[in-house]
Amino acid sequence: METKIIPIEEGNINKAALKEAGKIIKNGGLVAFPTETVYGLGGNALDEAASGKIYRAKGRPSDNPLIVHICRMEDLYPIVREAPEEAMKLAEAFWPGPLTMILWKSDKIPYTTTGGLNTVAIRMPRHKTALAFIEEAGGYVAAPSANISGKPSPTLAKYVIEDMDGRIDMILDGGGIEIGLESTIIDLTEEVPMILRPGYITKEMLEKVIGHVETDEDVLKHGTGQAPKAPGMKYKHYAPKGELTIINGSRGRVIEEINKRSREMREKGEKTGIIGTEDTIAFYEGDVIKSAGKREEEATIARALYRILREFDDEGVSVIYSESFEGTAGIGQAIMNRLLKAAGYHIETV
Numbered sequence: 001m002e003t004k005i006i007p008i009e010e011g012n013i014n015k016a017a018l019k020e021a022g023k024i025i026k027n028g029g030l031v032a033f034p035t036e037t038v039y040g041l042g043g044n045a046l047d048e049a050a051s052g053k054i055y056r057a058k059g060r061p062s063d064n065p066l067i068v069h070i071c072r073m074e075d076l077y078p079i080v081r082e083a084p085e086e087a088m089k090l091a092e093a094f095w096p097g098p099l100t101m102i103l104w105k106s107d108k109i110p111y112t113t114t115g116g117l118n119t120v121a122i123r124m125p126r127h128k129t130a131l132a133f134i135e136e137a138g139g140y141v142a143a144p145s146a147n148i149s150g151k152p153s154p155t156l157a158k159y160v161i162e163d164m165d166g167r168i169d170m171i172l173d174g175g176g177i178e179i180g181l182e183s184t185i186i187d188l189t190e191e192v193p194m195i196l197r198p199g200y201i202t203k204e205m206l207e208k209v210i211g212h213v214e215t216d217e218d219v220l221k222h223g224t225g226q227a228p229k230a231p232g233m234k235y236k237h238y239a240p241k242g243e244l245t246i247i248n249g250s251r252g253r254v255i256e257e258i259n260k261r262s263r264e265m266r267e268k269g270e271k272t273g274i275i276g277t278e279d280t281i282a283f284y285e286g287d288v289i290k291s292a293g294k295r296e297e298e299a300t301i302a303r304a305l306y307r308i309l310r311e312f313d314d315e316g317v318s319v320i321y322s323e324s325f326e327g328t329a330g331i332g333q334a335i336m337n338r339l340l341k342a343a344g345y346h347i348e349t350v
Contacts, residue, residue, distance in 0.1 A: 021033070031043075039153070039177065075139045146160045192214050195216060247349075248349045254350065273288040273320040
């Protein structure tokens with residue numbers, strides 16, 4: 001398959017390109033497109049065959065649900081059995097935006113899209129190109145991240161091209177991504193609303209709108225092995241090719257331990273990579289040392305994380321050590337959730 005790659009600017013939307021992309025979706029094809037979180041791999045959410053194509057293009061397990069992207073509030077109602085009050089409040093507060101809600105699905109959504117579940121994950125992105133594309137595509141676009149399953153999600157089109165060229169019909173190249181981590185997912189089918197995946201919309205922000213919210217216990221530890229109710233809950237995700245270990249502890253001890261391990265690995269012929277922050281990278285010894293940003297500005301770390309993991313792959317790094325970004329509140333929890341999954345939960349405290 002030849003994949004068509006079209007540059008597209010957020011502030012100057014190419015209507016002809018979006019119309020062509022929309023036609024591909026309506027005809028059962030696949031299009032990668034930018035959102036404010038990461039690049040998505042889109043197919044017709046109402047078409048069983050298209051959802052199957054998404055799983056095959058990614059090499060994604062078929063019990064891992066897809067998120068249905070919409071562009072108008074009225075498009076929510078046909079695909080759910082009911083729209084509870086909490087959903088309406090959250091939509092008013094955070095849509096368009098990086099929030100995915102899980103609701104009971106209607107018969108309009110096929111089980112191939114939901115991973116066999118009676119629930120459906122839905123979001124309305126705030127990226128203008130994404131919204132225009134979804135409208136051209138008919139209003140319902142199922143889209144996981146546009147990467148080979150298990151690899152870091154793409155925040156630059158060049159990584160979409162690396163993974164998807166020849167696998168899908170079109171890639172809309174919208175440049176760099178604003179947030180850099182996937183949307184927050186909240187399950188509204190439980191008695192108490194439950195965060196299944198942390199993201200830019202934090203627990204504190206959600207609770208200001210709908211009151212008490214709980215966080216799934218698997219967010220910062222291994223999964224239960226049960227079928228995942230939301231994307232990213234069960235399988236190893238976001239992983240670089242190199243073996244990643246997170247080192248947790250006081251700043252001085254972490255720097256000392258990472259340098260010790262880096263020296264040992266380099267003596268064995270391994271190419272080492274280190275993830276630090278702007279105030280620590282000068283103290284590290286390794287082959288490839290990268291700053292994820294500033295600890296006091298967590299958004300910089302979120303935006304950089306997947307790009308850094310991809311760059312380590314580009315540079316042939318075989319062993320990676322990262323500082324821990326422990327945090328139970330704010331976007332720090334989302335960063336740590338992705339980093340732990342990328343490391344296969346290999347974290348050590350010194």
